Amino acid sequence: MSQTIRVLDSIPAVRAEVSGLKRQGKRIGLVPTMGYLHEAHLSLVTLVKQHCDVVLATIFVNPAQFNDPSDLEKYPRDIPRDLRMLESVGTHGVFIPTPSMMYGPAFESWVELSAMPLRHEGQHRPGHFRGVSTVVSMLFNVTQPDVAIFGEKDFQQLRILERMVDDLKFPIQVLRGPLVREPDGLAMSSRNVRLDAESRKKALSISRGLFEARAAFLGGERRADALRGFVVASLQAEGLSAEYIEVVEEDTLEPKTTVDQNCRILVAVPVGPVRLIDNIALRATAVTA
Numbered sequence: 001m002s003q004t005i006r007v008l009d010s011i012p013a014v015r016a017e018v019s020g021l022k023r024q025g026k027r028i029g030l031v032p033t034m035g036y037l038h039e040a041h042l043s044l045v046t047l048v049k050q051h052c053d054v055v056l057a058t059i060f061v062n063p064a065q066f067n068d069p070s071d072l073e074k075y076p077r078d079i080p081r082d083l084r085m086l087e088s089v090g091t092h093g094v095f096i097p098t099p100s101m102m103y104g105p106a107f108e109s110w111v112e113l114s115a116m117p118l119r120h121e122g123q124h125r126p127g128h129f130r131g132v133s134t135v136v137s138m139l140f141n142v143t144q145p146d147v148a149i150f151g152e153k154d155f156q157q158l159r160i161l162e163r164m165v166d167d168l169k170f171p172i173q174v175l176r177g178p179l180v181r182e183p184d185g186l187a188m189s190s191r192n193v194r195l196d197a198e199s200r201k202k203a204l205s206i207s208r209g210l211f212e213a214r215a216a217f218l219g220g221e222r223r224a225d226a227l228r229g230f231v232v233a234s235l236q237a238e239g240l241s242a243e244y245i246e247v248v249e250e251d252t253l254e255p256k257t258t259v260d261q262n263c264r265i266l267v268a269v270p271v272g273p274v275r276l277i278d279n280i281a282l283r284a285t286a287v288t289a
Contacts, residue, residue: 004087008056008095008096014093017056018143018144021054021092022144026054028053028054028056028145028146029051029056030145030147030148031045031056031149032058032136032148033059033060033082034060034075035059035078035082036077037082037086038190039180044151047175047177048149051147052146055091055092056091056093056094056143057094058139060095060139063103064127067126076190095143111133111134112130113129113160113163117129119156119246120244120266123244129156129160132160132161140170145172146171147172147174149174150177152279153187153279156266159251185207191275195271196272199271202238202271203271203276204238206231209230209234209235211280212234213227213231213282214280217282222258222260223257224259232245235269242267244266246267247263247265248265249262250281265279267279
């Protein structure tokens, strides 16, 4: 059932709201987003609601995690649409900060992991994960949630934030939201709206290659190079090439040469004007996404 969502546009407003909720004994769930929401975001709200009394979302296109200024400028935005979508799934409130609110002119207190961010996405987007971990730390501090949720589509980001919460002793339960796909297999992303019809068709080769690699794994293939080869071939059939295709151990994100349990293929592919990421779990049982 929908409700009237509370729009919180300042840090004092959020802290006052959170203080009131905690006085009532409410357990608070947090769904951080960059806006231009889709069904995968709403699935995070629905899932976290099972673990708390009220859900707060945030909408903030964080400039600190964009190493390409043009990507920041082109990132889609539609706050009124986002509010309607969040309200439709019973979100209690949403915090919509401005960059100046989060990063003052003298800001210098960055949160950065030493090793996990350096590979894969971090190698191609220098400083990206420093921006992610810093802003999420600030959002945790402002909203004081009991539980927070992050989607598995950005799997490296998820693992970095799980490690950060553990290392810095945040008293927060982190939930994983399963990767959600469009009916044609494309991983849901706010950036998909920037794909034209031809690019959208080409982009389907990403998930198609991942599905083929998973099928080969389930059929007994354990060589990481062979599994990557299925993704490479699928992309090449559409004239695409990946920035990276890595078979990694899920916990550490360390590359694997031979696949055992709890591994995952991570991939990033430029498609027309858009850079897309995707991944798939390699598990003999309970395979998802």
